[in-house]
Amino acid sequence: MQNQSTSPQIPDCTWQRPIGLGWKTPYTVRYPSNLDDGPWHGMPLGGFGAGCIGRSHRGDFNLWHVDSGEHIFQSIPACQFSLFEQVGDQSQAYALSTEPPKDGSLSTWQWYPTVERNREAKEAEGIQNSKLKTQNSKLKTPSPSTGTYHALYPRSWFVYENVFQANLTCEQFSPILPDNYQETSYPVAIFEWTAHNPTDQPITLSLMLTWQNMVGWFTNASKSPEVKLRDDGSPVYEYQPRLGESTGNVNRWVNEGARVGIVMEKAKATMGDRQPSEGDGQWAILVGDPQSGIAVQPPANIEVFYQTRWNPTGDGSEVWRTFAKTGALLNQANATAAESGEQIATAIAVRFTLQPGETQRIPFTLSWDFPVMEFAQGVEYFKRYTDFFDRSGKNAWAIAHTALEHYQTWQQQIQSWQQPILDKPLPNWFKMALFNELYILTDGGTVWSAATAKDPVGQFAVLECIDYRWYESLDVRLYGSFGLLMLFPELEKSVIRAFARAIPTSDDRTRIIGYYMTIGADSPMAVRKTAGATPHDLGAPNEHVWEKTNYTSYQDCNLWKDLSCDFVLQVYRAFLLTDPTDIGFLQECWAAISQTMHYLKRFDKNFDGIPENSGAPDQTFDDWKLQGISAYCGGLWLAALEAAIAIGRILAEQTADIRLLTSLSNDIGNFQLWLEQASLLYQEKLWNGQYYRIDSDSDSDIVMTDQLCGQFYARLLHLPDIVPCDRAQSALRTVYDACFVKFNQYLKSGNFTQHFTTVQQARLAEQQTLDTANQFKTQNAKLNISSPPIGAANGVRPDGTPENPNSTHPLEVWIGINFGLAAFMAQMGMEDEALAIAHAVVQQIYDNGLQFRTPEAITPSGTFRASHYLRAMAIWAVYGVLAGEL
Template sequence: MTASPPPAIPTCAWTRPIGQGWEAPYTVRYASNLDDGPFHGMPLGGFGAGCVGRSHRGDFNLWHIDGGEHVFQTIPGCQFSVFEHQGDRHQAYALSTEPAADGTLSAWNWYPGVGSLDSGVGSLQGSRPLNTYHALYPRSWLQYRQPFQAQLTCEQFSPIWAHNYQESSYPVAVFLWTAHNPTDAPVTLSLMLSWQNLVGWFTNSLASPEVQVRDDGSPVYDYQPPLGDSEGNFAEWRQEGALAGCVMQRQRQGAEPQEGEGEWAIATEAAEDCEVFFHTRWNPAGDGAGLWQSFATDGTLPNVDDARPASSGEQVGSAIALRFTLAPGETRQIPFTLAWDFPVTEFAKGVVYYRRYTDFFDRSGRNGWAIATTALRQYTDWQRQIQAWQQPICDRSDLPDWFKMALFNELYDLTDGATLWSAATEDNPVGQFAVVECLDYRWYESLDVRLYGSFAPLLLFPELDKAVLRAFARAIPAEDSRLRKIGYYFTQGQDSPDVPRKVANATPHDLGAPNEHPWERTNYTSYQDCNLWKDLGSDFVLQVYRDFVMTGSNDTAFLADCFPAVVAALDYLKTFDLDGDGIPENSGAPDQTFDDWRMQGVSAYCGGLWIAALEAAIALTQPILDMDSAPLKALATNALPRWKHWLEQSRAIYHEALWNGQYYRLDTGSGSDVVMADQLCGQFYARLLGLTDVVPEAAARSALKTVYDTCFLKFHDGQFGAANGLRPDGSPINPNDTHPLEVWTGINFGIAAFLLQMNHRDEALRLTEAVVHQIYDNGLQFRTPEAITATGTFRASHYLRAMAIWAVYYYLE
């Protein structure tokens, strides 16, 4: 416990009154889509370590503890509480504005959220109410000014900052309380952290869940965690000098931990002039009176150290409390830490990986106390590292606060995107990494989506981004001949043909799903036959070249790992050039990232990516030819002439076939006059990487202006962002269309980056701001969707592509 001034919360943090809801939050477009409601807060925990989420109601409600799986529900016994005594008055509150609906812990006094429901304060502007939540990932704050006499602030964070490949993997959260006494009389406070023993709850009780097809044609499987099964759970009190806490465990059958086996730990640091209290075995499933009566009376706990395992049907929890007195005008800081150690992630039965943090602790699953106390010893350094990373951006007067807020907060997906980060191996020196496309489409690192969405890991954690691309490079030559049905036909009321899951040398769409074997069994999605997609091969080549160039053009080991797959990907994609004109044709089925949108013949989107990818591949041959590797040199020497020939052919027809004098037509075969918002993604990438323009600059500027005017300004006066595709007068091609009439958050950030690339700063910021306000003003924070509509609906929450806002920052920088 240290004396300290009240914390300075960055003015650009997202702010909302504690407990305040929304009159009309966005709701899902399709009933089958995930909609956990708007009470989402910043997630806590390291990448791939599992995470927990605490909302601005004060409740812990998001649990991504099992690798790749999602549980969203409030567990009332996991809670901070405050006791305060001054003069003849005392009061105590559990700091959540949402008591359990089933009456659990009914004896507790739940926080009223004073002033939170009638303040009328918006989330991005206006004066701040008394009791507020703030978030600037990886930090968030809850400020309490009423009804307490003391002023309380809880800053919560995990040790995540750019280019940190160690602590960013730790399964730990720090809760740094600042207590200030603004009155002229002493105030006695007690802070309690209670935690239900959740060991054993987060694993799938179905060993081989059956894969089914949802109503939108996407594959899904059932996840049934044994929530509430606490038989054998117990806890122990630990104290080492000033460090004190509880370690929650479970009786085990074997020496090596299985998935779901491990520990939770809560800990604090007590100064000499404060008192620490504890209870290792209270009942979080009853009315909670036994624990609460003691705490609410005088801020104490009965100091019960009872390690008896829970019997069948019994629930157990632990709690620690610190009591101290503040003199008039005094300010103190009190740290609490929450750690969890579940080292094993099991995908399909028997497919086991250890998590990255086990490279720094061991794999026993008995490191809860070690991790919690490491945090107590190092949190001040962690806090400085985070501030040193964020402050230069926060201090920039040329960037608006709403942008700085969204820039950091959109990184939440690196923590809660069902994230995997495996232990290091000789072949994977920083481990393997993966984030799902979203929680509705729960397969990893969709290559088309990460074309924009991977700018965040590239700029902040480039070795993780390269690890993902290495996994794709290994997957491209692989083959999986098992046959399956395609969901798109199901949505059209048609019978699906049987198609192979993965054709050799086809670039896979994704790196698999958590119920099979991520990184090894690819192409999990079966909505479309991804072997036929016309953008994936180009996407892979461009991302390889991007990561090579934008990290210094000197990582020849990365290039050597990926170059054979570059050759294979382009050769395979060229097989779809059925007329031999140099450009692969779209088939008429949705066969690219807009997988509900038909394109026929040469398309502006896929054709432009193809030309940019050929330019990138040709540029890659020079460093390959400079390497001391005869096989790679031979591969490059052989590929270079045909790539140059294909490029010459493609350039001869692309502009002439698609340019209509104002913008590039959707394709050559459909006859559509739609203005496609992302028509020149290939041109954006070519300029990003210093390659020759795909199209003449004047044409690019004209097309970009048309996109801005038509898809953004004419779409509900620019309130929502740019729709994917409208006719030149702003009308829809078909009012019942799906993708063309949706605003895709990540695509919009990509277009904003393109506008900046072409020196249209005002337009780029206006477009970006419209999308940011839709997310953060309508209950979509920390669950940013792929798509929003003008009717207040969304689709595909927790979406990877939205991290494309870092491409906007790249050009603003």
């Protein structure tokens, strides 16, 4: 065991919350059918596409994204760290979660106290109240908290205070390493515990990790679930995991020389010699010595105890009786398989003594090996990490041991990546959100397949969100893929290649469109995918990701006017901003670029150079009707034409093939002609002297927040401006004044609902109690904004009022769109305004229980829509512009 003289260095810009402290008025879901797991979310652990787990700031493990693309949120109480402490003849032991099981299990365990439980929660807990009072009476120093949770993805920390006499910190992380396409895929979590004795007498501590054998739980029992339309018009299917089905599960104590730990799996008699299917595999836990880099071979001052089999549905006394008394376990290696209806768990503990002033660090590694992801029945892929281990589903031990050998190097690599950004003169709240919004790359139902000759780093995809469960929605990732682009460029290119391959394909199956159901109208039957149309998404977990595209049926995506443009811009972005020598990437995408731009031009019904919006919602704001030429889609069209011309010219310079040159020349000529037509028309039809009208045919005076997304992309990609700079500045100032300043003033006026005022007052009082609001006051005062604004609405009238108080998308605050707007403002020299908008939405997320489940939209009435949403990673565009990296 290694002596250390210092405590872990936790950056000062983490998201922080007292352990176990809840929210009086967290945001709640807007539509009852949408996902609302409540605010107890912590940073996820696990590699990209390997499945992930989550541990909240209560200390409980409660997020289980182990089955690719599927979501389970519930606390598994037996999955838990516990600590025993003895000082002199006094001892105490706690499971390190503030949330006792609600089903009465593990009733003999003592649960970690929190002083800040509100009275209502205590009364609801009934008999548990008396236990909490007893626990709290033991506290020698009254405190508003018993510790603090910190998170700065991919690291998080628990700092325990005022309960134990030892100082105790747990650092949790997985090896998420930029531009690393190996370790970033590993299904492993590291928990490095640092214990320090600040007293003048010895302290004996024992750390125990208990874990339930959940092998076989994470697969859909319904292999062909029926797809239905939810009340919001979105397609949905029922996921039926096999939770609790543990028949044949077995736990093995492993002692291989210097390596000791526990493997959880199925008995060989149950598996036979068959290859693993989805849900088959192992879990493993190891403890180790960071100094030697190997698992613990106990020296004289360290004792390792184990109990491989106990009942997690009982009172827990099998392990708690001995652990709470001495910090020991019974050292029973029982490999009896679970019978029908039985569940089993395992436990391992490390006991050691700290002399006065001594510090010790103890790492635990937790791994899981479920190598197969199955989409539709029989559609199976191996996960990326199987390229570095084998595909047998028997590598949890090897993965955990690898982590034990390398975790300190991984720690240093993460710090080396983050520190230059942390050293930049940016606000702490911004740095905090910048890293934490990357959580979606782990948490977002992520799939990452094993490598092939065609895809040398595998294929990759992240869900739009859990409610809209389809992959890599192209209109969303126009904003939300900046983190992937900047940190994992090869994964970004793999996604773009998948879209390029999908564009020429067709799928003639027809279906109804959900939007019409929501407005009470008859739906036309729409073809799923038209050849040449850029698909909206890369498919869903219940079909065949990457092959069957356009899963969403809320709108007919073949009619959308932004998707083709989004594709072309993202191709050129990936080329220009990652490796501008990768001509092969452009060559792979060119045929799709040409085909989809010609496809979109078909919607230019009057041949004036710009495809018209149809009046039905036919772009990313898919509840918002645009008619005729629109500022949003028209601007993207102009920028995409410029990008396509630039790509064509690059390719023309690289080839001597006459036929290819002729084809390129024809396309470039067409695109140039369309651009010249469209540029003049865009100004003529939409510029009103102050900002760009939302569209040409509706006579609306609404100010659209994202009216000039095309101009942002043109500048980002070093293309000619699509609008004059002075007009862009005027439009941005109007957006800021109307959609942000005046909209938030309107919300606080008597013209809005009393409910909003009540909710916001309660939230502000809570924020001031935690002293978090002070981070944001300076910026708001500088810009003369009353605190706290909720962000910029998608579209309001110039005075900040709604055109239609009952509209949906215009009055929502979209987190990713706000970050996109902030990036554009920073690009145009409006850095103060950019930071004001960015921190408004950051405050709403991280002060109101939306952390690590960032939604697409929030509303003035304290509701949200579509949690775990991809678009919010657009904060990396803000950083890229501010830091001069984009």
